[in-house]
Amino acid sequence: xRAMTRASGCLSVFCLAAALPTVPALAFPAPVTPSFPADxxxxxxxxxxxxxxxxxxxxxxxxxxxxFPEVHWFKYVADGQSEVYFDTLGTNVxxxxxxxxxxxxxYASLGFGTYxxxxxxxxxxxxxxxxxxxxxxxxxxxxxxKYNPTLYQQYYPNGDPELPLNAGFVxxxxxxxxxxxxxxxxxxxxxxxxxxxxxxxNAPDNPHWSADPNDPTVADPSYQPPHPGAGKNAxxxxxxxxxxxxxxxxxxxxxxRRAFDRNAYGPxxxxxxxxxxxxxxxxxxxSSSAPAFAGDVEAEEVLQTxxxxxxxxxxxxxPKLTEDMDPYQYYMDVxxxxxxRQYGYIVxxxxxxxxxxxxxxDYNDSGQVEQADLDLVLQNWGLDTGAxxxxxxxxxxxxxxxxxxxxxxx
Numbered sequence: 001x002r003a004m005t006r007a008s009g010c011l012s013v014f015c016l017a018a019a020l021p022t023v024p025a026l027a028f029p030a031p032v033t034p035s036f037p038a039d040x041x042x043x044x045x046x047x048x049x050x051x052x053x054x055x056x057x058x059x060x061x062x063x064x065x066x067x068f069p070e071v072h073w074f075k076y077v078a079d080g081q082s083e084v085y086f087d088t089l090g091t092n093v094x095x096x097x098x099x100x101x102x103x104x105x106x107y108a109s110l111g112f113g114t115y116x117x118x119x120x121x122x123x124x125x126x127x128x129x130x131x132x133x134x135x136x137x138x139x140x141x142x143x144x145x146k147y148n149p150t151l152y153q154q155y156y157p158n159g160d161p162e163l164p165l166n167a168g169f170v171x172x173x174x175x176x177x178x179x180x181x182x183x184x185x186x187x188x189x190x191x192x193x194x195x196x197x198x199x200x201x202n203a204p205d206n207p208h209w210s211a212d213p214n215d216p217t218v219a220d221p222s223y224q225p226p227h228p229g230a231g232k233n234a235x236x237x238x239x240x241x242x243x244x245x246x247x248x249x250x251x252x253x254x255x256x257r258r259a260f261d262r263n264a265y266g267p268x269x270x271x272x273x274x275x276x277x278x279x280x281x282x283x284x285x286x287s288s289s290a291p292a293f294a295g296d297v298e299a300e301e302v303l304q305t306x307x308x309x310x311x312x313x314x315x316x317x318x319p320k321l322t323e324d325m326d327p328y329q330y331y332m333d334v335x336x337x338x339x340x341r342q343y344g345y346i347v348x349x350x351x352x353x354x355x356x357x358x359x360x361x362d363y364n365d366s367g368q369v370e371q372a373d374l375d376l377v378l379q380n381w382g383l384d385t386g387a388x389x390x391x392x393x394x395x396x397x398x399x400x401x402x403x404x405x406x407x408x409x410x
Contacts, residue, residue, distance in 0.1 A: 027312030031329040080279030088118040093344035117193035117289035127327020129295025131274040211235040211266035238266035254307040263298030288342035294325035365396035
C-alpha cells in the first residue's frame with residue numbers, strides 16, 4: 001500500500017515559491033480545525049456484521065437560514081479483526097441548490113441530484129490520514145460514475161436491464177422544472193461522483209501508482225503544443241504538474257489546470273482500498289468535493305502552488321496555503337458564484353465483514369513471510385503497542401504488548 005506521505009525532492013512548491021518575489025499577506029481562508037468531541041455526530045460507528053449502518057446528514061442546505069455543517073465527523077471504533085466498507089450511495093446534493101437567482105421562492109428540486117460529488121477521509125486517533133477518496137473506483141483504479149437512485153427510479157420505474165442501478169451515465173433527458181416554469185435539461189450531469197472507501201485484508205495498490213516513466217502512451221491527447229502537457233505520459237503529467245502550472249500562457253494566465261494533474265495521474269491517482277484498520281478509535285469525515293483534507297498530499301501541493309489570484313489583495317500568482325495543514329484540518333474556498341458549495345443531504349453507509357485469518361508471521365499480510373515482515377519487527381523493536389498505535393503496515397498477526405522475541409520468532 002502506498003504510504004500517505006509527501007514525496008521528497010525539489011518539485012515541492014516551496015522550491016517553486018523560493019524564486020518568486022515576496023507577496024502581501026494572503027486573504028485566502030484559513031484551514032478549518034474541527035473541535036472534538038464538539039464537532040462529532042452523536043452516533044459512534046461500531047462493528048456490525050449483520051446490518052448496513054446508514055447515516056443521513058444535512059449538508060449546508062440553505063446558506064442564509066440553515067447553516068448545517070459542510071463536513072460531518074463520526075467516531076469509528078475498529079476491533080482489528082474486521083474489514084469495513086464505507087460508501088455514500090443515496091446522497092442527494094448539488095452546487096445548483098438554493099442559490100440560483102430565482103425570486104419567486106420556489107426552488108423545488110431544481111439542482112438537487114443533478115451531480116453529487118462526495119468525499120470520505122479517515123484519520124487515526126493521532127490525526128494521521130489513513131485513507132481518503134473522492135470517487136467510486138474499480139479495482140483498476142478507474143472512476144465509475146453512479147446514478148442518483150431517485151432519478152433512476154423516476155425514469156426507469158420498472159428497471160432497465162441494460163442500465164443497472166448505480167452504474168454509468170444517464171443517457172435519456174433529465175428534465176427539471178424551474179421556479180419560473182422553464183424546463184432545464186441536465187441529461188448527462190445526472191451521473192454521480194459518489195465515493196467508496198474500503199479497509200480490507202491485504203489491500204492491493206492502485207495500478208496507476210506504478211505508472212512507467214518511459215511509457216510511450218500519451219495520457220491526455222487534449223493537450224496540444226505549445227501546451228506544456230502535450231505529449232506526456234501519465235507519470236510525466238504527474239511529475240511535472242506543479243512546475244508546468246506556474247508557466248504563463250499567452251493570455252497572462254498560469255496553466256492552472258496542469259496543477260490538478262498532480263492528483264489525477266500516475267502516483268497521485270486516488271484509491272479506495274487500504275489495509276484493514278488495527279483496533280482503536282478513528283475519526284471519519286464525510287463531505288462534498290469542496291474541502292481538501294489534511295494529509296491528502298497532492299491536494300495540499302496544489303493549494304501551495306503559486307498560481308492563484310487573491311481577490312482581496314489583488315495579487316496574482318500566489319499560493320492559497322503556505323504550509324501543510326495540521327492534523328484533522330481541511331481547507332475550503334469562500335463560496336462565490338464561480339465556486340458554489342454543495343447543498344442537500346449526504347448519506348454514509350457502513351458495512352463489515354470478518355477479516356480472514358492470515359499467515360502467522362506474515363505481519364504485512366502480503367501472503368508470505370518475507371524480509372519486509374522481519375523489517376517491521378526490527379524497526380519497531382521494543383515498542384509497547386498497549387501504549388502506542390500498532391505500526392503502519394502491520395495488519396496481520398497483530399502484536400499484543402511489547403514487540404520483542406515473540407514476534408521475531410513469528
